[in-house]
Amino acid sequence: MQRATQKKKHRTRVAFQGERGAFSEEAARRILGEKIEPCPKREFDEMFEAVIRDEADCAVVPIENTLAGSVIKNYDLLVDYDLEIIGELVLRVAHNLIAPKGTHLRSLRKIYSHPVALAQCEDFLHKLRLEIPSLEILPAYDTAGAVKLVVENGRHDEAAIASRAAATTYRAQILAEGIESNPQNFTRFFVMARPDRRGSVRLKTRSREVKTSIVFRTTNKPGALFHALEAFAKGKIDLAKIESRPIVGRPWEYSFYLDFMGDRNAPAARRALASLTMVAESLRIFGSYPRAE
Numbered sequence: 001m002q003r004a005t006q007k008k009k010h011r012t013r014v015a016f017q018g019e020r021g022a023f024s025e026e027a028a029r030r031i032l033g034e035k036i037e038p039c040p041k042r043e044f045d046e047m048f049e050a051v052i053r054d055e056a057d058c059a060v061v062p063i064e065n066t067l068a069g070s071v072i073k074n075y076d077l078l079v080d081y082d083l084e085i086i087g088e089l090v091l092r093v094a095h096n097l098i099a100p101k102g103t104h105l106r107s108l109r110k111i112y113s114h115p116v117a118l119a120q121c122e123d124f125l126h127k128l129r130l131e132i133p134s135l136e137i138l139p140a141y142d143t144a145g146a147v148k149l150v151v152e153n154g155r156h157d158e159a160a161i162a163s164r165a166a167a168t169t170y171r172a173q174i175l176a177e178g179i180e181s182n183p184q185n186f187t188r189f190f191v192m193a194r195p196d197r198r199g200s201v202r203l204k205t206r207s208r209e210v211k212t213s214i215v216f217r218t219t220n221k222p223g224a225l226f227h228a229l230e231a232f233a234k235g236k237i238d239l240a241k242i243e244s245r246p247i248v249g250r251p252w253e254y255s256f257y258l259d260f261m262g263d264r265n266a267p268a269a270r271r272a273l274a275s276l277t278m279v280a281e282s283l284r285i286f287g288s289y290p291r292a293e
């Protein structure tokens with residue numbers, strides 16, 4: 001008994017948004033292994049708080065989707081919390097129509113899921129509505145949470161859209177699988193930890209390529225962004241992404257989130273970051289980490 005308890009204590013505690021069986025939990029198991037201790041949270045800021053308060057060793061944070069775009073809330077939270085990016089994962093998102101066991105497709109009257117998931121399954125839902133005109137499509141705060149809801153309700157006219165893992169978690173049945181409108185549906189996740197705890201979180205990755213993420217602000221004058229990015233061009237550093245977000249309290253001024261290939265301590269990156277510091281109003285490095293495979 002004592003050995004089992006000690007072993008459990010060494011499991012990585014992972015915070016994620018949503019209920020058990022959420023896509024974020026699937027992402028966590030892919031990059032951290034099956035032997036994790038899930039710490040589901042209802043809201044995004046709650047998972048950041050859990051890591052700050054040492055209730056979790058790390059958080060698995062969705063940051064962008066190939067169909068829905070950036071997760072804006074989490075870009076803002078990157079700045080609000082002193083956490084470091086230590087890894088990333090790209091997860092293929094496959095949606096399924098899930099209901100309590102014994103439910104038949106034609107008996108459905110309500111379907112629940114997160115609004116983004118509903119939008120990604122628009123074609124399937126449109127066809128189903130042609131067959132069932134009275135069908136209601138209703139939003140939920142989480143895909144797996146929607147499955148939990150319909151199973152707890154125990155009705156045979158309700159279903160949810162979520163992952164296969166959610167169906168397994170809540171012992172529900174899959175009525176239709178792979179119902180997303182576009183198969184090129186991928187979500188990118190960050191693994192984030194406190195800077196003093198990053199060494200205790202072990203990632204399952206074989207990637208030797210490194211990516212770095214930063215955020216900076218420029219002065220509001222012509223050419224400011226050009227001069228900020230010029231050093232990366234001169235250093236032949238590959239920019240993977242740039243995202244702008246408005247600065248609260250400063251209308252029409254923006255922070256720029258930037259991902260570039262390479263370690264921040266590599267000579268070319270150090271020169272580029274030093275040049276950026278000279279022209280930027282502020283600069284913060286979120287971390288250098290193994291690129292998603």
